[in-house]
Amino acid sequence: MPDLIQRQGALDRFAAAPRNIPAAALSVLPDSARLSFRGRPSAIDAAGAAFGVALPRDACRFAVKRGRTAFWLGPDEWLLQSEGEDPATLFADMSGKLAGQSCSLVDVSHRSQAFALSGPQAAYVLNHGCPLDLSLATFPVGMCTRTIYAKATIMLSRPASDIFHIDAWRSFAPYVWQLLDEARSELA
Amino acid sequence: MLLITCPHCGPRAELEFAYAGEAHIARPTDPMALDDESWARFLYHRANPKGLHAERWRHLHGCAQFFNVVRDTVSDSIVTTYPAGQPRPALPGDDKGATR
């Protein structure tokens, strides 16, 4: 029985055959284990130690180490992401190490769907629904934030100058993807 | 569209925020000790000033934090923003500043 159950992504239907528009390419990102960490300042270092990536103290920044990423989302909130890892394992490991700390750890691995928008016109396309100033001066590489795309909340991060990662709750992901896909039509 | 400076994230478009009413109205610590009149005042009475107004906003589509804003209701200009829990700062021309 267990072998029969496959994890389904929220964008499987779109990911199969995305349009080839190199100026602003859309691609689905691999599944990750994702934990929402919230807690008192006293727990932050412990969480970083447990996760293996020190949680960024600077607002709207993420830190990466060996496939694990810690995203600052709020003054007491980080998203901890580990690519390709089993969420239950990560959760159990982190929970154990954080026992007794003033904090909360919640498995949100399936809550959202991540995808990438990359290419020289990625920022222009993103600005069709996202009101942020995406110039490198105000949204540098290494920045992350929750924001909006049209009528959906997204988490936006910039791992490279021409690459943006977008993380949207499952039921919003097709909406954001389709709008971006429509917006980049003029670059086809 | 207003440009609101979140105390944590910096200036962001109004679209990322949700308005949350007048600031500095603390919930009474023992509501049952209040008479009906005082409780009604807490629940329903709000200032509606022409000029500087201390109000709460939440960076809903951002860091998710509630914070305070002093906005001029005439010009819509925002004079200052500060984290929830801090007193209304003393500002020139604002007789309500630094009172609580």
Added chain:
Amino acid sequence: MSGFRHSTAGRVDRNKPVRFSFDGKTYQGFAGDTLASALLANGVHLVGRSFKYHRPRGIVTAGSDEPNALVGIGADEAHYAPNMRATQVEIYDGLVAESQNRWPSLGFDVGAVNETFAPFLSAGFYYKTFMWPPKAWAKLYEPLIRRAAGLGRAPTQADADRYTQVYAHCDVLVVGSGPAGLAAALAAATTGGKVFVCDEQSEMGGSLLAETTATIDGLSARDWVARALADLAARPNVTLMPRTTAFGWYPHNFLGLCERITDHMAKADPKLPRERLWQIRAKEVVLATGALERPLVFPDNDRPGVMMAEAARIYANRFGVKPGDKAVIFTACDSAYRAALDLMAAGVAIATIADLRAAPCGPWIDRVRSAGIAIRAGTVVTGTTGRLRIDSVSLATVGIDGNPGSSENIACDLLLMSGGFTPSVHLFSQSRGKLVYDEALQAYLPGISVERERSAGACRGIYDLDKVLSNGAASGTGAAKAAGFAAADTITFSTTADSVGTDGFIGVTPFGGPSSKARAWIDFQNDVTAKDVRLAIREGFRSIEHVKRYTTTGMATDQGKTSNMNALGLVSETLKVPVPQVGLTTFRPPYTPTTFGIFAGQSRGDMFDPLRKTPIHDWAAEQGAAFEDISLWKRAHYFPKRGEDIHAAVARECKATRGAVGIFDASTLGKIEVVGKDAAEFMNRMYTNAWTKLEPGRLRYGVMLREDGFVMDDGVVGRMATDRFHITTTTGGAPRVLSMMEDYLQTEWPGLDVWLTSTTEEWAVIAVQGPLARKVLEPLVEGIDLSREAMPHMSVREGRICGVPTRLFRVSFTGELGFEVNVPAGYGRAVWEAIFAAGQPHGMTPYGTETMHVLRAEKGFIIVGQETDGTVTPDDAGLGWAIGKAKKDFVGKRSLARPAMTASDRKQLVGLLTVDSKTVLEEGAQIVADPAQPIPMTMIGHVTSSYWSATLDRSIALALVRGGRARVGTRLSVPMPSGPITVEVVEPIFYDAKGARLDA
């Protein structure tokens, strides 16, 4: 010269002829023409009929201020756009344009009969008509007004074009690319700041594009423009945006710009949007929006062939078009003299210049005089003639008494007028900057800026070219500096250009006094005459805001660009109060009419809102489910089998669930994880219930109030560990519940060690309900004992199902033995299918929200938002049992103690059974005690839920009724159009009152 086109002059491309049609007739123009210039080149002046009187109207201006030449553009309905200004429409091969507001033809229009009714259509006719008897209104006046009112027509098909919306940021936004704008852009660009320059026209350069004599830095004005644009275009920090109208200023330096991308193309690349909305946040803005020439108000000033002098100059100089053969010029300022010379050079005979001023003098007047043009000082136009085109003008000299003397008739086919210039302060006014009246200029000018803005050049009353350029450059430098970019050195310009001064006139020219029957148009587009404005004042209107609304002057789509100042001048003169005391109406966005398309953008059809689907949605769709919208979610409403309607399907689903087992997608339920050592304390404060003693592994139904004591949300809560709760909320309530919880936590109780995380979309939720539910699930579950003893009603266990992790709730919203299987969303569909397959031997039936509603109503379970409406207390809803009486405080507790909240006649939840069991009440129907009472009846409640219960083979309903619990056993009435329906008041539970089935 051929026809009305000069053989060389202007900027049109004579190597690219363009064919277009207007009212079915084909014409030829050149690339670079507007529809207006091309029509004029073909001798066509008559382009439309007026709004109210259907008067023949011609082209008046050469820009976005055009009041008359509104046309419909588009070869088919899906691409049709009404009310386009011919002065802004660029022609292309195959363009199809039509005039508006005429029938059957532009030359012969039946609607012109309105002219005969003119006395009835005077100022305020709408308001006066509304006061006439209602019958006359419906039969007589409404059809008349409907036929007369409105400009253009809406297309009959959906817009086939794409529109996009983009946010952008810059350091300096320059609006307008005339001399002031270009100088500002050059100055700002050298600082390295990010500069955007937009202009509504296809070519940048503004007034300089029609300039033939002035020079800048030794270059002709046009060459200087070309050099400046090349300089700007070469800079990576500068974006030039032609065909882009800055139409609106919104708070905090946020501007809306409409870029027209494909309207001027014969064959547009289908990838391109028709228009793009730029939503620009600019650190600093330089407004270089120029000034608009003012018409003069005199009798019959609206005939085709009456045109602004500066517009005629633009047609001659920029488009190489001769707008007529023989012109009379009526002016109050020097610029018309400059126009006279340019038009003479273009081959137009200038019959005479009538100057309102008693003694015009200066270099331009001298130049005109030496060119042999007759100048008549102190002279006015007292009338014009010509049916579809002007053919003569009567002129008279103004005497010492201020009244004109006897008239002289002069034949002409063109009458050019100039009352001076009105600065375009629209965007400044929208930015909430205060306007200040300048007596000398007779104009409102920008005062102190409220936003980070600078006005430069003609839009702040600076007209001389050298001053415009230096003012523009200083504004550009200043704006860049304020945005954080220092200028290397100041830019200077050397110019040769003669000043045209600042003279002008506002109001109505003296053509024979207020008693004159003559009609002199103030507002061409809304057909408002000086007489209408005077009537409004006689009827007591004093404020310009009132005069505006009463006469509708300035209220047309051009927002009175050409009319406002003259209306103001007339009111000022009539009331004998200075202009500033009359006031000025507020300018509002958009500056020019803007398509609905760019405001809608991509929010069309299925992309209008996020269309949220659960992980199980596609399975339901494949099964042929009908869906309903619940907030943004699509939920399976029912699963019809072949030939079934909703009633048959729901009856079958209900019976199957009660008789065997049903399966239901509950994934949309809101979910919040509450974690921390103070989690139970937080729950105690947020919910009415007590949580401290709830053991891990148990569930409780929780009720949440707002601080005002009314029910806000409800849901089942599981205690996963001492410091961890799994909350469920209603589908629609999830965001506001989380927001309210965060609010209390962050701002009232920051000391609590507890944190909230939304898990709504982490979990897919599969409800398995019915007497056979346990049998279906048992073989699929690992590590959980589902037996009645090990896992009683209202408990939760963690383990695995179908090999994936689950939080398995034993809970029932149907009244049957039930489970809710929570699995990570990505496994939702696979687990659902596995359960469904395992359920087939047991007759498992999928059911939708309608069946869910019926089953819960049979049990008397409320739905927040259906049984509650924001005015219902827990006690009203029969939930008094859920209030933790021993708790000192919780959100809403104090409000429950207010006198009105405990009154005995509050509306309380009851059940209703129709005496005729086959009658199903309408939800929302009102309830009365006695249906025989006179109307209006005293309404004592309303039906909140009503269904056909297949299980009970009769109708059931829930209702909120005043003092309802005391009425149980009595009869009430539900009055309906078909007659009153008698109902019996019962307890709000219809099925298994003891609850034996869910404990099974």
